[in-house]
Amino acid sequence: MMPPHYLRCLSVVLLLICCQLWSVHWTAAAAEGDPLTAADEGLQAEPKLQAEAAILMDARTGTVLYAHNADKPLYPASITKIVTGIIALETAADLNSLVTVSKEARHEDGTRVFLAEGEQQTLENLVYGMLVNSGNDAATAIAEFIDGTKEKFAERMNTFVRDKAGAAQTNFVNPSGLPDPLQVTTALDMAHIAQYAMKNETFRTIVGTTKRPWKGAEWTSELINHNKLLGTYEGATGIKNGFTNASGFTLVASAMRDEMELIGVILKAPTNNGIYADMRKLLDYGFAGFELKKLFDAGESYPQPAEKGAPTFVASEEIWAVTPRGEQPDIRVEPSGSVQVQTSKGMIAAGKMTVIEPGVNDEPLQMSGKQVYEETGNPMNLWLIFVFMAWLVMNAFLVFIAYLRYRKKRKYRSPEW
Structure with a gap:
């Protein structure tokens, strides 16, 4: 049986791994604009106005x-x-x-x-x-x-x-x-x-x-x-x-x-001063809590996942959306070409792309950064996964070293009579 002090060391290592996993999870949530973290911090309380x-x-x-x-x-x-x-x-x-x-x-x-x-x-x-x-x-x-x-x-x-x-x-x-x-x-x-x-x-x-x-x-x-x-x-x-x-x-x-x-x-x-006070509150709320983001440039394409015979989409004009400040929206293009944006404030339609049926243009389409995000997930997530895997391998290595030390000491320990 493994000595108690080695069991304690192994428990500490396992605890560290769990803490690191928890930390990576919440870091990823903040990077993605998780509505429980970054998004809530960016949203301002709605103004209370005097007007009807x-x-x-x-x-x-x-x-x-x-x-x-x-x-x-x-x-x-x-x-x-x-x-x-x-x-x-x-x-x-x-x-x-x-x-x-x-x-x-x-x-x-x-x-x-x-x-x-x-x-x-x-x-x-x-x-x-x-x-x-x-x-x-x-x-x-x-x-x-x-x-x-x-x-x-x-x-x-x-x-x-x-x-x-x-x-x-x-x-x-x-x-x-x-x-x-x-x-x-x-x-x-x-x-x-x-x-x-x-x-x-x-x-x-x-x-x-x-x-x-x-x-x-x-x-x-x-x-x-x-x-x-x-x-x-x-x-x-x-x-x-x-x-x-x-x-x-x-x-x-x-x-x-x-x-x-x-x-x-x-x-x-009700009053002249009141209406200007209300308007300042209203505009302040908008500028503090929201930002304008360009989703697609004119002429930019959006490919579906690699499926034979699947259509692609092209923006005939710039497509923009307003999102809560600091939040990364989820962008989806429906089969009809409608661009849907999901944020913590709900789903909004941001515009419409032209549907290009298979065979209309056989040349390969270049994927933009936003398209890569849609197809593979947020690049930040890939980096966080890499960091987590590196930590996991390192901790596994530490456990392995501890085990070897334990075996070595046991080999040279005098037998008990």
């Missing part, structure tokens, strides 16, 4: 990162002008076209740039006056220039947001956002509308303008952007605020850091 409805969306992918009553119909107030502005920019053949101000536009209620009846301004100036200084008179002048009346223009607005932005729960009856029981939108719809509008570089420039000289027939001054985030919040790029007694305070805001631009919408906040 809110949403936070990634501008590139449309991924919703936060939502509260996002489908609840509420009054938009002057964020309506986002729609009037993008329609004007996309419809007009020439932004230098002269617009003659009507009597109705001259006497419009609410915030104005003090247009005079019969005054002529370029369409571009009117869009600036509407989006920067929130001029209701400028909004009416734009609508009448494009469609003759505010009513006809409102029909265009509803068709536009439905067809271009997929806004299904929004109804406009005027171009400025003045109170009307039938003029309603949702936080989700406004996020989609803003996402669409910000793809227009001219629109983006206008809503990011803080000051601009204004020279009119009755008012010469400087347009001051009412959006208080511009110049005070890191990366702020736009977009538009609003207020009426019926709507409360409303705000659509955007900000960009690194490659990720976020769009936040807040409806029916």
Whole structure:
């Protein structure tokens, strides 16, 4: 029988092996973004807002990162002008076209740039006056220039947001956002509308303008952007605020850091200071807790496991996904070509790849680093397995040496009588 002190040594060695196995397991979990370790540490607590409805969306992918009553119909107030502005920019053949101000536009209620009846301004100036200084008179002048009346223009607005932005729960009856029981939108719809509008570089420039000289027939001054985030919040790029007694305070805001631009919408906040405090919380939450990752470059291929007759997939454009910060997502391509991304926040569809059936292109496909990850697992896992095996072999060697020493001592030990 083996002496007790050798049994104790062997027990210690076995205990060390178990500890090393446990350590490798949790190191691998952290490297893969295990939701019990790295992922949880990266996720921030969702913000608590004062407003009645809110949403936070990634501008590139449309991924919703936060939502509260996002489908609840509420009054938009002057964020309506986002729609009037993008329609004007996309419809007009020439932004230098002269617009003659009507009597109705001259006497419009609410915030104005003090247009005079019969005054002529370029369409571009009117869009600036509407989006920067929130001029209701400028909004009416734009609508009448494009469609003759505010009513006809409102029909265009509803068709536009439905067809271009997929806004299904929004109804406009005027171009400025003045109170009307039938003029309603949702936080989700406004996020989609803003996402669409910000793809227009001219629109983006206008809503990011803080000051601009204004020279009119009755008012010469400087347009001051009412959006208080511009110049005070890191990366702020736009977009538009609003207020009426019926709507409360409303705000659509955007900000960009690194490659990720976020769009936040807040409806029916109780105070002006409160809505900006809420928006800062919302944007901070998004930037602190999430990151934008490119999954595939345009033209990059994704092979299935090596199976005869299996299809391959090619990305016709860049495919991106927003994931919890510090987390490694699980990327899968379905037989239809749909790219699915699994994270601790759930499964999202990130885009679609073109399916190439066998025989269409017989040339071998080069696998990218991301594809190697899909086929073989995370390279970090392979390294950890190698390290573990090395430790296992070393410990087995130590056990073997201990056994030889035991045999040697036993051989030369004097017999007991």
